[in-house]
Amino acid sequence: MSNKEPGLISLEYKNVRAGKELDTTWTYKKFQENFRVVIVRCENYEMEFDLIGIHPFLANAFRRIMISDVPTMAIEKVHIYNNTSVMQDEILAHRLGLVPLKADPGLFEFKESETSEATAQDTLQFELKMKCSKNKENKDSSRHDDIYKNHHVLSKHIKWMPIGNQAELHKEENIRPIHDDISLLKMRPGHEIDLQMFAVKGTGRDHAKFSPVATAFYRLLPDIKLTRTVEGEQAERLQKCFSPGVIALRKSEGKCVAVVNDSRYDMCSRNVFKHDDLKDSVVMGRIEDHFIFTIESVGNLKSHQIFKEAINILKKKCKTLLDEIDISN
Amino acid sequence: MGEYSGMDQQFVETHFGNSSDFTKPIKEIEEKWKLVPAFLKIKGLVKQHIDSFNYFINVEIKKIVEANDKVVCDADPLFYIKYTNVYVGSPDVDEGFNISKPTTPHECRLRDMTYSAPITVDIEYMRGSQRVSRTGLLIGRMPIMLRSSNCVLTNKSEYELAKMNECPLDPGGYFVVKGQEKVILIQEQLSRNRLILEEGKYGVQCQVTSSTHEKKTRTIVFVKANKYYLGHNSFIDPIPISIVFKAMGVISDQEISTMVGIKDLRKITPTLEECHTLKIYTQEAALKYLGTKLVPKRFVTTKVKTPLEEAREALTSTILSHVPVVEYNYKMKAVYLALMLKRVIEAQSDSKFLDDKDYYGNKRLELAGSLLSLMFEDVFKRFNFDLKTIAEKTIPKIRATQFDVVKYMKSDLITNCLVFAIATGNWTIKRFRMERHGVTQVLSRLSYISALGMMTRVNSQFEKTRKVSGPRSLQPSQWGMLCPSDTPEGEACGLVKNLALMTHITTEGDENPLVRLANNTGVLEINTVGGEFINSDGVYLVFLNGNIIGAIRHYRRLISMFRLMRRSGYISGYCSIYPNHLHRCVYISSDGGRLCRPYIIVINGIPSVSKEHIVELEKGIRSFEDFLHDGLIEFLDVNEENDSYIACYERDITRETTHLEISTFTLLGVCAGLVPYPHHNQSPRNTYQCAMGKQAMGTIGYNQKNRMDTLMYNLVYPQAPMVKTKTIELTNFDKLPAGQNATIAVMSYSGYDIEDALIINKASLDRGFGRCLVYKTSKCLLKRYANQTFDRIQGPLIDTQNSKPIWKHGVLDADGIVGPGEQVLNKQTIVNRSIPVISAVPGAAPGGATSSIEFRDAPIVYKNPESSYVEKVMVSTNEEESGLIKILLRQTRRPEIGDKFSSRHGQKGVVGLVVEQEDMPFNEYGICPDIIMNPHGYPSRMTVGKLIELLSGKAGLLEGKFHYGTAFGGSKVADVSEELSKHGFNYQGKDFFTSGITGEPLEAYIYSGPVYYQKLKHMVQDKMHARARGPRAVLTRQPTEGRSKDGGLRLGEMERDCLIGYGASMMLVERLMVSSDICEVDVCNQCGRLGYCGWCNSCKSSGQVSTITMPYACKLLLTELQAMNITARLTLNHYCK
Incomplete structure (x- = not known):
């Protein structure tokens, strides 16, 4: 993989572009030849894949769209009918807003305007009603769980209240908070909350709670080359300077020799530079058009869906732009 | 080693062990800093306020009443009042109808009352010809300091405190007066009753400010044209000093000169000559002469004395009044005066005899107790004087009932005087002609640290406008006693100081055992020795609290004996002794207000405290007092510190060393203790942080939700700092924090970060970074008037057309007060109060019915363009029985452009730009910073501590632990970088970042990691202002200001x-x-x-x-x-x- 000349070279304090500039001209043919997608890991909410042969501008566009343009549902308005807990209404509402909701945003529409009437197509309604009381059965215990009832409000206590025909369209298990154990509020006997929440579709640009990803980012594929043979104790030290698995020690002629095993997971800590005797033995660089993407989904959407959605949004944006240009012409 | 050099090497080794063992450095006592929390449990921080107040209400008040225990009157020789006892009770509140119930400080805070306890006396007096005794008579109310011995909060568990709505971490040490928390600041003064040599108007002069319970006078000995004079306020002219000697009974010139003990007698001949020219040869003649020079008294009392008697009286009780005169034996006073003269003569030729007024050993700190006792004594005397005048006026009259003085003992005078003094801070004491302003201040509750920092504040009496650098600059003798960093900038710089962590302020101690000890150790009483002995070689004068008690030849024995007795606990541990070889004197002090500090005693180069002791301390077998009792640790005051060799670390111990520091970080105070790695910072930066830490918002106490302060700032999600210090733990800052750990990247971004502006990540703000709550309280008083009318509250006005309340009254409940939870907009009414138009006319209201009284609207209106929510409403009454309504209004604010933030290194900045998360740079792990800070903030400020804080914080995150940045210690950079590289991070803390805008790698590695950031109280929302047209001033018709x-x-x-x-x-x-x-x-x-x-x-x-x-x-x-x-x-x- 790393036979290519690296595009960026790390010197101790600086990233230096090696030789030629990255070719910015774009032709369909060249793109077809070079572009590859390699999915390395794809779990439900986290995925890692490589985009190879793509320009950083484009890679960055995907990242940016994933963070702030892919829509999800989140609680936007809270009607507080009663709140005698210690938490202030605004803070409680803010906390509720940040609870990620499991609801396919594709099945809903954006609300026309902030003031427009809530409809079954654009709004989900939830309810949270709880009253804390003393537990008379367990008087001797000092654990809060034993002496109080309903004292800890968690995200699982949020209940969906279908509007209109929503009950028929959606299953109950599909419309709810993703995590059950998000701590929202602690109460004591006599405290009571009674709230109604309204979730709408929105984007991360408006508020971070609408962002489908915890984070989406990429890094360039590292390229590590040894310039000379490093043996013995030096080799062991060299191994420690890199992330685990990057440098392997190989026995040859009774001696330990350091070889580059897999530079992919090196986190570029550049700790070789700490050792004066080792710092000239290695050249570290990065392949400039090899992006290792990581998408950590919050849970509303699967990670690969988010990426697909991002591509669609980019397409739509391009189309809008082209249409605009057409009109102006 | 010199002594043993001749000995056989073998012999030395068998008897004393290997000689190389001696030269080994002494092992460091690990964890010896644990003595600091043990110390803080019993002393230090606010304990001095409490101790001082306790001493006042339990001891001093009895002494004062005892000293003024008798009131007699001239009209009736039989009449008298005698106070037999006095008590200060426990705080209560008068609920009317003579019912009082115990109260809590929080109730007083909420209801705008004074947290005070009754002062009761037992008296014996004459009613007619009968002797009557009464007990438990109320003479006034004493405001009670929180957590003092009479406060309800002392020795209560956390649960009990919570029941009383009190924060267990609140230090106490302040008063609640009319609902306001007031602190009596520590006042710094020049030591009383001490000889001070200074450069005066005519040259060298020796000045003594004598202070006793009755009088405060100043006596000056100075030189003018080769003659020595005594200057005093009660004389119209300076008096030639030889005449004063003669008036004191030291008649012969020879006696005077031996008493002064000057080798070169020519120096005093012109002074002695004065007597001869004036023909004064006897004591009587001298007194007569003094009598002519007395300042005529303004109020002539009934008994007229002769000038001679007057002069003798002045000499006895006014001049050098602190030196006792028993039966007109002026010996002590004469010796004292001779010493003053001698010092002046010595100082004329040698300037090293001049005293340094800024030297901290010459300063005394006055605390709440001593200030209140001055005030109480003054008002108690006035109280007695009033009783006396009433008795004198009333007794001669013929009345139906017998004169009973108890009826005239009103409690208002003492109560009002004490409350007024604490509430305004004006300390007016007539008998000392003392008038001080700003003695008390409102306790700043901006953050927990600001409140704590206020309790350690020391205010000095110097004028702020004077342009002298001496009193402002840091004196070497302040080492360890006062914080070198914590002082305000600007006009009060160096005049307002803060105590260091381990400083203790002494309370007054008994003198008698010290005198006895001194006499038993060979001090010859001054009355028994002559001038010749005093001034002979090797004889040292012994002073006790500024008074000469005698002379001694073997002063070393006295000192070592004294210290031995102190260490073994026979005399108070807070008294000090030290020799001054220049003065050839030994000074013993046991007076109050000295600064002292504990040290580990080192004997023969070995510290007394060993590892085993510390283990015992950790197990709880040993307390700090045990260390004192066992003679392992002792308190040294500033003067005695200068007679000791103190090592900072074990490795510095030499043969001469007498003491060892407990912990070096205690050099700093509470506020400076928050700074991590302060020893790596440029010193003014630590000073700036000390000022800014007090403006940081966060948590102010566990009871903050129960409080109704006029202004309160809280952080929504406060965090304990990643990089702690020991001081942070000791002051509980980690339990009541004021700030958040922000991930910062040190790089430039967009140009909106010039001049220290910060770039903030919008996603961080969305998630709650820097979000704060602002509470404001509106108050509404419902008064009752003399004509039986009173203020009233009416329900909202209803619009007749739609039968809804009018917009202004939209948020009012039916009772005319806003409801909790309601959103209040600008100019809406929150209490619909109306007051009677006519309230001044006394007498019953016309007709009696309320309907016929005319009322005028006087609503409480909310004025702020930003809306607020009503948090809660309190309806109560205050001490004057008038209605009191408090409304707590709340705003939640997220940071915006222009809000001020600061790290803990004096690096403040405003938000310059809020950036979307996708535009923020991100690193290999996908982390993007909360804050971007411009690197130009570093080179000129040299806050290396901040760089290290970032590094340690980052390592702490990876390791999952808190690192320490304690002053002169803390986690080392080498260890921290090792930890970083162990976790695969760059050892220098610099990460590879990719630009969020272009998507390309940044050209440099970025220094990034967590730094503790404080949100300061200055927010644009409270400051922004613009106007097109608006109100004008009435007189000038020009636009208003502000x-x-x-x-x-x-x-x-x-x-x-x-x-x-x-x-x-x-x-x-x-x-x-x-x-x-x-x-x-x-x-x-x-x-x-x-x-x-x-x-x-x-x-x-x-x-x-x-x-x-x-x-x-x-x-x-x-x-x-x-x-x-x-x-x-x-x-x-x-x-x-």
Whole structure:
């Protein structure tokens, strides 16, 4: 993989572009030849894949769209009918807003305007009603769980209240908070909350709670080359300077020799530079058009869906732009 | 080693072990800093306030009453009142009808009452010819310091404190007066009763400020034209000192000169000659002479004394009043005066005899207890004097009932005087002619640290305007006693100081055992020795609290004996002894207000405290007191510190070393203790942080939700700092934090970060970073008036058309007060109060029915363009039984451009730009920073501590632990970088970042990691202001000033100069007149005066009157001049001519 000349070279304090500039001209043919997608890991909410042969501008566009343009549902308005807990209404509402909701945003529409009437197509309604009381059965215990009832409000206590025909369209298990154990509020006997929440579709640009990803980012594929043979104790030290698995020690002629095993997971800590005797033995660089993407989904959407959605949004944006240009012409 | 050099090497080794063992450095006692929390449990921080107050209400108040225990009157020789005892009870509140119930400080805070306890006395007095005794008579109420011995909060568990709505971490040490928390600041003063040599008007002078319970006088010995004089307020002229000696019974010149003990007698011959020219040879003659020089008394008492008697009286009780005179034996006073003279003569030739006034050993700190005792004694005397005058007036009258003085003992005088003094901070004590302002301050509750920092504040009496650097600069003798960093900038710089962590302030100790000990150790009493002995070689004078008690030849024995007795606990551990070889004196002090500090005793190069002791301390077997009792640790005051060799670390111990520091970080105070790695910072930066830590918002106490302060700032999600210090743990800052750990990247971004501005990640703000709550309390009083009328509250006004409340009353409940949870908009009413129009006329209201009384609306209106929510409403009554309504209003704010943030290194900055998360740079792990800080903030400020804090914080995150940045210690950079590289991070803390805008790698590695950031109370929302048109001042018709009055923005003199320089004259006219106070005036060109309506009243014509425009201020000037009988005449010309 790393036979290519690296595009960026790390010197101790600086990233230096090696030789030629990255070719910015774009032709369909060249793109077809070079572009590859390699999915390395794809779990439900986290995925890692490589985009190879793509320009950083484009890679960055995907990242940016994933963070702030892919829509999800989140609680936007809270009607507080009663709140005698210690938490202030605004803070409680803010906390509720940040609870990620499991609801396919594709099945809903954006609300026309902030003031427009809530409809079954654009709004989900939830309810949270709880009253804390003393537990008379367990008087001797000092654990809060034993002496109080309903004292800890968690995200699982949020209940969906279908509007209109929503009950028929959606299953109950599909419309709810993703995590059950998000701590929202602690109460004591006599405290009571009674709230109604309204979730709408929105984007991360408006508020971070609408962002489908915890984070989406990429890094360039590292390229590590040894310039000379490093043996013995030096080799062991060299191994420690890199992330685990990057440098392997190989026995040859009774001696330990350091070889580059897999530079992919090196986190570029550049700790070789700490050792004066080792710092000239290695050249570290990065392949400039090899992006290792990581998408950590919050849970509303699967990670690969988010990426697909991002591509669609980019397409739509391009189309809008082209249409605009057409009109102006 | 010299002594043993001749010995056989073998012999030495067998008997003393290997000689190389001696030269090994002493092992460090690990964890010896644990003595600091043990110390803070019993002393230190606010304990000095509490100790001092306890001493006052338990001991001193009894002494004061005992000293003034008898009131007699001239009218009836049989009449007397005798106080037999006095007590201060426990705090309660009077609920009317003579019912009182115990109260808590929090109730007083909420209800605007004074947290005070009754002062009761037992008396014995004469009623007619009967002797009556009464117990438990109330003479006044004493405000009670929180957590003092009489406070309900002392020795209560956390649960009990929570029941009383009190924060267990609140230090106490302040008063609650009329609902306000007031601190009596520690006052710094020059030590009393001590000889001070200084450069005076004519040259060297020796000055003594004597202070006893009755009097405070100043005596000066100075030199003028080779003659020595005594100067005192009670004499109109300086008195030649030889005459004073003769008046004291030291008649012969020979006796005087031996007493002074000067080798070169020629120096005092001109002074001695004075007596002969005035022909004063006897004590009587001298006293007579003094009698002629006395300042005539203003109030002549009934008994007229002869001038001679007056002079003798003055000599006994006024001049050097602290030196006791028993039965007119002036020996002690004469020796004292001789010593003063001797010092002056010595100082004339050698300037090293001059005292340094700024030396901290010459300072005493006055605490709440001593200040209150001065005040109480003064008012108690006045109370007795009032009783006396009443008795004198009433007894001669013939009355039906017998005169009973108890009926005239009103508690108001003492109560009001004490409450007034604490509430205003004006300390007026008539008998000392003392008038001080600003003694008390409102406890700042901006953050927990600001409250704690206030309790350690030391205020000095120097004038702030004087431009002397001496009192302001850091004195070496302040080492360990006062924080070197914590002082304000600007005019109070160096005058307001803060105590260091381990400082203790002494309370007064008993002198008698010390005198006895001294006499038993060989101190010869001064009355028994002659001048010759005192001044002979090797004899040292012994002083106790500024008084000479005797002389001793073997002073070393005295000192070592004294210290031995102190270490073994036979005498108080807070008294100090030290020799001054220059003065050839030994000074013993046991007075109150000295600063002292504990040290580990080192004997023969080995510290007394060993590892085993510390283990015992950790197990709880041993307390700090045990260390004192066992003679392992002792307190040294500033003076004795200077007679000791103190090592900072074990490795510094040499043979001479006498003491060892407990922990070096205690050098700093509470506020400076928050700074991580302060020893790596440029020193002013630590000072800046000390000022800023007090403005940081966070948590102020566990009871913050129960409080109703006029202004309170809270952080929504406060965090304990990643990089802690030991001080943070000791002061519980980690439990009541004020700030958040922000991930910062040190790089430049967008240009909106110049001049220390910060770039903030919008996603961080969305998730709650820097979000804060602002609470404001509105208060409404419902008064009752003399004519039986009272304020009332009415329900909302209903609009008749839609039967809904009018907009202004939209948030009111049916009772006319806002409901909790309601959103209040600008100019809406929160309490619909109305007050009676006529309230001054005494007598019953007309008709008695409330309906016939006319009322005027006086609503409480919410004034703020931003809306607030009502958190809660309190309805109660205050001490005067009038209704009290408090409304707590709340705003939640997220940071916006212009809000001020600061790290803990004096690096403040405002938010310059809020950036979307996708535009933020991100690193290999996908982390993008909360804050981007410009690197230009570092080179000129040299806050290396911040760089290390970042590194340690980052390592702490990876390791999952808190790192320490304690002063002169803390986690080391090498260890921290090792930890970083162990976790695969760059050892220098610099990460590879990718630009969020272009998607390309940044060209440099970015220093990034967590840094603790404080949100400061200055927010744009409270400051932004603009106006187009608005209110004007009534008198000048110019726009009002200030944001609160919606005022205009001033075009000042310098701005005016710019416009003049530019030549924009019409612009000037517009700014200064048209947009300000333009006014049309009729001017008569004939007489030049102002007319009106086209008519000149002085010329009685309208012929020459024309209308011109001018600023109203100008017109006002003309009319005001006219009112002073000055006519300013105007001459008008046509504009075009």
